[in-house]
Amino acid sequence: MTVGGEAYLILAALLFTIGAVGLMIRRNVLVMFMCVELMLNAVNLTFVTFARMLNDIGGQAVVFFVLVVAAAEVVVGLGIIVAIFRRRSGATADDLHLLKG
Amino acid sequence: MILAATRVDAAVFAISAVIILTGAIGVVTARNPVHSALMLVMTLFGVAVLFVAQEAHFLAAVQVIVYAGAIVVLFLFVIMLLGVDKEESIEADPLPGQRPIALVLALMTLGELLLLSRMQNSWAAGVESDAGPLNGPGTNVEKLASVIFTRYLLAFEVTSVLLVIAVVGAVVLARKPRRASEEQPEPVGGE
Structure with missing residues (x-):
């Protein structure tokens, strides 16, 4: 418990930035989804760190809810991706600019 | 030691x-x-x-x-x-200039986050939350469970509704589409 909270916050900031870069430069929708998961994990790490620094269990409760929402989001997002891939074989986000079925 | x-x-x-x-x-x-x-x-x-x-x-x-x-x-x-x-x-950059802009935006975000993580006194308002202390008696699971099932009970129930909606949505989305000849509006699941 001796590593300061600032180190955790800096690590979470780096993780969030890597996820954001990946989301912006990759074209494969599945990899973009994984980058969103990276950003969510960075935020979870921040919440747990603040829960420790501020001595507050609420931070960990928020992480619990973030996990549930992330699971629901992945299920619906992958369902959408499966539905899109059934209709067309394009694998990149550039092919989806029409938003038509 | x-x-x-x-x-x-x-x-x-x-x-x-x-x-x-x-x-x-x-x-x-x-x-x-x-x-x-x-x-x-x-x-x-x-x-x-x-x-x-x-x-x-x-x-x-x-x-x-x-x-x-x-x-x-x-x-x-x-x-x-x-x-x-x-x-x-x-290696190929399909949209010219996207990667430099992405890097600049990401570095700006990183700088802002690092700046915030150094400002130790500005994010802590000094107000005790009503969720309870982290270092109190009991194990981590007990404390987390007691706060989720009392203070955040409504949010917990709403997440269960969210999960049900996600399951129904995934089933509706991933179902095989009908033939084009008998295409009709798909019934919304759960009704």
Whole structure:
């Protein structure tokens, strides 16, 4: 418990930035989804760190809810991706600019 | 004794940080989506280790079970079912100027986050939350359960509704489309 909270916050900031870069430069929708998961994990790490620094269990409760929402989001997002891939074989986000079925 | 504990903590943090950042960079740079998913598992395990290091034992277990055990497996299922595990060339930049702009935006975000993490006194308002202390009596699971089932009970119930909606939505979305001749508006699930 001796590593300061600032180190955790800096690590979470780096993780969030890597996820954001990946989301912006990759074209494969599945990899973009994984980058969103990276950003969510960075935020979870921040919440747990603040829960420790501020001595507050609420931070960990928020992480619990973030996990549930992330699971629901992945299920619906992958369902959408499966539905899109059934209709067309394009694998990149550039092919989806029409938003038509 | 205290010095030894300090060194162990620092070593755990350093090793986990290296694992997390290596996995994250691997997710972004791997050409094959399957490799990206496996690198994502690495990052998720590193984050779980840091949860344990910060006394969030329940969340570490849930992180491994839900993320590494369910979400990444779902990703791999979709990758393999759809057969999209083709290698993607990431050298070419399809949209000119996108990567420099992305890097600039990301560096701005990083700078802002680092600045915020250095301002130790500005994010703590000094007000005790009503969720309860982290270092009170009882185990981590007991404290987290008591706060979720009392203070955040409504939010907990709403998440169960959200999960049901997500299941129904996934079933509706992933169903095989009918033939074009008998195309009709699909009934909304749950009615």
